[in-house]
Amino acid sequence: MSSAPSADPEAGDAGLARTPAPPYYAVIFTSRRTADDAEGYAATADRMVELAAQQPGFLGVESVRDADGLGITVSYWESEDAIAAWRRHAEHTAARDDGRARWYAGFELRVARVERAYGRENRQDWGQSTFPPVATSASGDPEGNVL
Amino acid sequence: MSSAPSADPEAGDAGLARTPAPPYYAVIFTSRRTADDAEGYAATADRMVELAAQQPGFLGVESVRDADGLGITVSYWESEDAIAAWRRHAEHTAARDDGRARWYAGFELRVARVERAYGRENRQDWGQSTFPPVATSASGDPEGNVL
Numbered sequence: 001m002s003s004a005p006s007a008d009p010e011a012g013d014a015g016l017a018r019t020p021a022p023p024y025y026a027v028i029f030t031s032r033r034t035a036d037d038a039e040g041y042a043a044t045a046d047r048m049v050e051l052a053a054q055q056p057g058f059l060g061v062e063s064v065r066d067a068d069g070l071g072i073t074v075s076y077w078e079s080e081d082a083i084a085a086w087r088r089h090a091e092h093t094a095a096r097d098d099g100r101a102r103w104y105a106g107f108e109l110r111v112a113r114v115e116r117a118y119g120r121e122n123r124q125d126w127g128q129s130t131f132p133p134v135a136t137s138a139s140g141d142p143e144g145n146v147l
Numbered sequence: 148m149s150s151a152p153s154a155d156p157e158a159g160d161a162g163l164a165r166t167p168a169p170p171y172y173a174v175i176f177t178s179r180r181t182a183d184d185a186e187g188y189a190a191t192a193d194r195m196v197e198l199a200a201q202q203p204g205f206l207g208v209e210s211v212r213d214a215d216g217l218g219i220t221v222s223y224w225e226s227e228d229a230i231a232a233w234r235r236h237a238e239h240t241a242a243r244d245d246g247r248a249r250w251y252a253g254f255e256l257r258v259a260r261v262e263r264a265y266g267r268e269n270r271q272d273w274g275q276s277t278f279p280p281v282a283t284s285a286s287g288d289p290e291g292n293v294l
Binding site for chain 2: 015016017019022026028030031032062063064065066067068071072074100104106107108109110112113114115116117118119
């Protein structure tokens, strides 16, 4: 679906997903890659993001992996039902079963309900002119964060 | 507090936070760094994680930034009150006000309630022998994720 936002795993729009006002859902996937099969992993990861972006209820994805192989991918969804449907998707299921054993030294997956969101971007620093000045905000107030 | 888990921003325990069974809260902070002041940023970020780990209700943190400056930090908290208290912490407030303008080309912060969690680690791949084989699980069932 071309209307799905932020389908690029390396994070189009400079990496921040353009999500609507809360509430919505987040799947937080933290993982440590093995050193094996970088090419196979990259191809499958790209394909899964492409496929996820086509699913009903997909809102966006943010994904970062560092040189040590530690990665965090957060995908955003309209509802728990949308997450459940994606979980049951046949190609996704096959990739997941195949991939988790081979590619990950470990992972942790958390499903969470986003209650509030707050953002800011300096337009001059972004490549995407349609990205709103303030992405989403339930309260308008900055929230606590590690930084 | 030495009892706080996973205080290392570069993610002791190979990067995955050892969180308790849900429910608990997650602060998902996605950001794009400017190219400025790498040293000042790193020092403050380290200090903020050290400080966060001393706060009541802190459960852990996972943090990744890639070579392009895109980063995701997820901190975990027992309650919304714990998040609110950390937000009001004086040194944190000063660092945040000072740092956000200077260090970030853009950011998005989301506060979410973690409903379910599922994990796996291959003990032989981890440096930390006390990390449990299955980190946390509400249902025992794998959930959908981008991969």
